[in-house]
Amino acid sequence: MEKKNGESTEEALKAAARKLLGANCKDGTEVTARAITKEAGVNLAMINYCFGSKEALIFEVFKDIQREGFKCKPELAEIMNSDMPPKQKLIERYYQILNLMLDYFSMSQAVVKFCVFNKGLGNDSTTFALVKEHFDGKKSDGECMLIAYQIASVHELMILRHEEIKETCGIDLEDRGVLRQIITENIDKLIGE
Numbered sequence: 001m002e003k004k005n006g007e008s009t010e011e012a013l014k015a016a017a018r019k020l021l022g023a024n025c026k027d028g029t030e031v032t033a034r035a036i037t038k039e040a041g042v043n044l045a046m047i048n049y050c051f052g053s054k055e056a057l058i059f060e061v062f063k064d065i066q067r068e069g070f071k072c073k074p075e076l077a078e079i080m081n082s083d084m085p086p087k088q089k090l091i092e093r094y095y096q097i098l099n100l101m102l103d104y105f106s107m108s109q110a111v112v113k114f115c116v117f118n119k120g121l122g123n124d125s126t127t128f129a130l131v132k133e134h135f136d137g138k139k140s141d142g143e144c145m146l147i148a149y150q151i152a153s154v155h156e157l158m159i160l161r162h163e164e165i166k167e168t169c170g171i172d173l174e175d176r177g178v179l180r181q182i183i184t185e186n187i188d189k190l191i192g193e
Helices: 011-020 033-040 046-051 054-072 074-080 087-103 105-118 123-137 141-160 162-169 176-191
Strands: none
Touching: 011 033, 011 046, 011 054, 011 087, 011 176, 033 046, 033 054, 046 054, 054 087, 054 105, 074 087, 087 105, 087 123, 087 141, 087 176, 105 141, 141 162, 141 176
């Protein structure tokens, strides 16, 4: 579907969601589908037609931001293509992703909800591939898939609740050194040595 200015409806919706969930947004859950479609200049039904749900739209926006972030950080691609052990690659990957989620926290609220409840277990192919490589045949694909899901879920939920974790546990995940330490500890617990 094409808008007047040549922009597709999908792109208009993504641009509107990104704008509304930008730096000034304190609570992403308050950004409604109606507000997004109004900003995009399209009918309310277009979110479901194009993406299936508001959360799926926001997930697509977050993936775009993630791709942009990784383009700006060529060192992450170098790490993923290096001879580094898969466990260390997992740590580095989640460190970058969680930093991005903290930087775009208003989007992260919707992204986490979508990922935990709507994405299939096998959709995080990079984490699965690294877990599988780490175990090198010692675990089945199903076991590796479940571990990959656990790694993704625990970290996504941790970011979603980071303010409560700071208040209740005294652990500040916005401190990047603390964040790296927690990721390392979590991955150690989930995949071992």
